[in-house]
Amino acid sequence: MTDKTLIDIEEIRRLKHYYYCHLIDRGVAGDESAFEEHRTRFTESVTADFTPFPPFEGKAAVTGYLTKTVPALLSYSHHRVMNDVIDVDGDEAAGLWYFDCPVVCRPGNELNLSGPGIIFGRYEEKYVREDGVWKWQHITALLDIFAEADLPWGDITYLRKNR
Numbered sequence: 001m002t003d004k005t006l007i008d009i010e011e012i013r014r015l016k017h018y019y020y021c022h023l024i025d026r027g028v029a030g031d032e033s034a035f036e037e038h039r040t041r042f043t044e045s046v047t048a049d050f051t052p053f054p055p056f057e058g059k060a061a062v063t064g065y066l067t068k069t070v071p072a073l074l075s076y077s078h079h080r081v082m083n084d085v086i087d088v089d090g091d092e093a094a095g096l097w098y099f100d101c102p103v104v105c106r107p108g109n110e111l112n113l114s115g116p117g118i119i120f121g122r123y124e125e126k127y128v129r130e131d132g133v134w135k136w137q138h139i140t141a142l143l144d145i146f147a148e149a150d151l152p153w154g155d156i157t158y159l160r161k162n163r
């Protein structure tokens with residue numbers, strides 16, 4: 001593995017950790033600027049498949065789902081990704097990630113889930129480098145398990161700012 005490949009892998013990790021996990025969680029907490037920053041990392045032709053929703057095609061459809069549907073489902077989320085396997089081939093790459101995500105579901109959402117729980121699953125992703133920047137070309141979110149739980153974060157207050 002070359003130094004360039006290792007740098008590419010680290011850039012893709014940052015794409016996932018910051019531009020997905022961190023910004024989606026901030027957006028769910030009500031920070032609209034997080035969604036604006038997040039959408040800069042999708043190609044115009046990005047596609048996405050988030051179980052159990054129908055597939056989305058194009059930047060507007062994918063970002064619409066993430067900025068409208070996800071916050072309508074969740075009042076809290078805390079994405080954690082791990083066990084990443086990233087393969088780079090020039091300006092294209094593929095990634096596999098496992099994740100768990102503690103959440104609080106809003107009552108009356110379209111999936112009929114409510115209260116605190118945790119989602120376990122995997123992301124299968126394709127990336128392309130455009131003008132020196134890694135972006136998503138495709139995201140598949142395999143939401144394997146949703147476990148409802150009587151957990152202490154059911155009545156959380158999201159602290160947007162600390163000192």
